[in-house]
Amino acid sequence: MTEDPTGPAAQPDDDRLRIVYELACERDEDAFARAREIAFEQTVELPEACVPAALQRAVVARLEGMERLDKRQWRATLSYAAEIVGGEVPQLLNVLFGNVSLLDGVRVVDVGWPRSLIAALPGPAFGIEGIRRLLPQADGRALLCTALKPIGLTSRELGTLAGRFARGGVDIIKDDHGLANQGTAPFAERVARCQQEVRSAGEETGAESLYLPHLTGPLDELPARLDVLRREGVRGALVSPFVLGLDVLRCLAKTSGLVLLAHPTWSGTLFGRQHGIAQEVVFGDLLRLLGADGVIYVNAGGRFPIEVEVCEAINARLRRPLDGVRPAFPVAGGGVKVESLPRWAARYGPDTIFLVGGSLYLQQNLEEASRQLIQALAWQGAPARAGRG
């Protein structure tokens, strides 16, 4: 993990993609052999003898640094010419972790993104500021988000839940990521019902929540589902880029006009201790560059194993300056509890969204419990706002 998220790898001066790997190695000489293996595997994918010298210089990754971490672990920095990525997401994924995913003991811990690639990707269309403009009621404080669930409820029942949360002042009400187009609550019917309930509640309270339906489904049906969102006046959506395809997120950010919250389902296979990609690179950089306005990750102390330092690294990356890309909201979820929310809000600061699901559902009165959570966030926000002013 990178200690300093704005460190040297973050913004290279030349137009190369820099990838920092942690390599598990039995012996020191293995480390250099492995770095070299990756440099070839991720580019020419041929033995050295088959690659003309000019292509070795132009295409094979360059070893830019080797650092010994401990007896069996090295950190290697390789750089790749931006032209081999060519600004396309599938090929970016190939270079980032394509064939090396099939090896063992290779972990991407940091990436320096070339300016040409950053320019080719949309980044968040709204980001933190854009979401705040849609939710003036949340000014100066962290935002509260909850999920409509479970699968199996009817559209009417989900709508009723949405209305309760909205009247309680929950800022963002999203579908559960398991809600697709099941017969119990078909997409178009569910979206219409929930959006209507949230709008009615907003008219009552004077502050409208943001309803984010789960925009998913067969790729060839996404345009029709986008039409449903437009017809119903929905302003954003939950997307699951790791099951839909990461390039779907980029497409939606570029063209949909929707606030996009990214869900981490299926992403966990990337996060091996010795093999994979660091969470702060995936959630903190990659999803932001692809266009997520808010990025859900599983928070420490919840249902999933993750260290708080990793969460803070994700938060820092999503908010850091990055070549004009809008900062995106970290969305801490995966088991944030009602009783621990004030503590997390104090730690993570106001530019955070807290996703409270099951723990909120366990409360007797959803509307009243929501109201209390918003008050707790406002109380935390007050000193933060003063500190920023």
Next chain:
Amino acid sequence: MTEDPTGPAAQPDDDRLRIVYELACERDEDAFARAREIAFEQTVELPEACVPAALQRAVVARLEGMERLDKRQWRATLSYAAEIVGGEVPQLLNVLFGNVSLLDGVRVVDVGWPRSLIAALPGPAFGIEGIRRLLPQADGRALLCTALKPIGLTSRELGTLAGRFARGGVDIIKDDHGLANQGTAPFAERVARCQQEVRSAGEETGAESLYLPHLTGPLDELPARLDVLRREGVRGALVSPFVLGLDVLRCLAKTSGLVLLAHPTWSGTLFGRQHGIAQEVVFGDLLRLLGADGVIYVNAGGRFPIEVEVCEAINARLRRPLDGVRPAFPVAGGGVKVESLPRWAARYGPDTIFLVGGSLYLQQNLEEASRQLIQALAWQGAPARAGRG
């Protein structure tokens, strides 16, 4: 790993999705708690107290079996109502390994696919038989495939390589998966040149090879790239479903009319020893159901760590009877060597494609070396053909 690929999980009589997990557990009581946790996490994603009894029956996964494997490992079988998947791939991925991907020590080792889901997915449009119809010259023997590479060559240079391999009789000539739309060999130009060279060679030899360009790129540009393939008379494509999105494979199988070979780039993160999905489920079942006519995996004894038993399990699954879904070709790649090809062909049998890349490039004369490999496969094929007749 499943010993018998046509075992009880393969074809349930009711319409439920059965998932067999291996769970890493410190204590026996943990195993039951973990199975229960998965049953809720993958469906209602709420504490039990919040889920009405009727929904617990209809939606929460059912525990169908628990088997102790050793001191710290259990095998649990859960079944899910097919309706919660609803026939859509992104939601299938959610149920298969969505949120549990974010846990530790959960490995999917077998899946029983409900008939309604199998019916909703296209399966291979060609499969083994369809590919053999396009390549009558390979009748009765295993097929040889190679890759055009490296990145950095011009379209003309790649075309020249394609021509050499085609004249040497290589059955399938695919682009390297790193070839996208880079300036050195832009997609349309490269496809035109390579297809033309392969066609000319076929006119000379009387047996045309199958050229499979790498169909990749931004999602919004795939239709234009498909038009290029149609215009050039290309009959198939290499696709990388793990970077493009798994549903892209399904869409292409359903609508493109192309032979589709699936590349495993990015898939390796799924294959943790204690966490992930077994390779035979991913390559042997999932990609076949989604519509791959041939599935590339990394073979044992090559550049990547994998056991030969896993390869054989993949082969068996791709070829097994499965509710009318066409069998697909296993494509053994990732470091198959010229000198070991006859041994692999004897072991894996004629309904296999061997992808030989770097080792073929190391030979002095590509055309002659290709011809010798084809002869070696034909020699292996002869007894097998006799055995089948």
